[in-house]
Amino acid sequence: MINLGTNTIFRYKQFTNWTDTLHEVPESMWLQPIPEGKASIGEIVSHLQNWDSYLISTIIPAITNGEGMTFPDFDSFNRSAYEYARSGISKDHLLDKFKQTRHKLVDILLAETDVVAKHVTVNGIENCPHTSTPYSLLYIIHEFNDHDNHHKNQILAVI
Template identity: 30%
Template sequence: MEGKVEMLAKPDDTLKQFANFLTWVGELRQTGQNLWLVPISAGKWSLREILTHMMHWDKNSLEMMVPLMTEGAQLFFVDIEKHNQEAAVWAQSYQTLDALIDDVIEARQQLLELLDEEYDHTTTFTIDNEDYTYQKFVHVFIHHDEHHRKQIEAFLVQEKVTQD
């Protein structure tokens, strides 16, 4: 997985930062099978749902957003609540953490490959009537990754403390 980060043709820190997610997700394979279905806190999603949610956004970017990011394009994010509900339902189809992680990694790799082909610093477009560049778009999802990474890591630390 580390090799994939280095395989990016364009030396861009933003894409490398986005690719670092691959290593972290791969490390989640060490999470106990008993933990991946446990909500991270009361009323919250489990690791299975969070990872599927993240993958669902990657697939949306891959299929619906990045291909249309051309100069002057006017794009719109999907209905966030509906999109997140779809991801939660989709999560139920995963029976093993390894299968989910394989699919999460594959989706991110495909998105990174497309971004690596299309990404430049000059193309401007709008999303929901707000000005964007490729860099700004990717940073939205870097922050999204970091938000969920912190949630998951805090949960895993708490579970380890509880089990010790």
């Protein structure tokens, strides 16, 4: 795989160095919306973990089988992650589960370079409508890095 791809994947893994610091967030803040009407810190972590798990369980097998990537309706998918965060799972357990899932995903990505670089469709579309870049799992991971940073900035604004 090209160096840029490896850097993108390592950057994806390194995000857990920052999420490890969230163990210090007071319990009183963990499930409080940031800002009002938005997801809480716990819900955001659950949301990120849920997407990583989806890549492992659904997206990678689809690409391996010669299929494109199919992403579900974001709102209902995210809602289930938010519900999980509020289900009674402890902050530390959820953070550890996120880190474990992210590291497992990164290990797969580094081992499956042909799957990562393969051009595939996303919900039937071949190129990103915003950048015209052909879709691949590596492109999605690049986008997810930006997504991680968006949520990191949301959380940093309140802690």
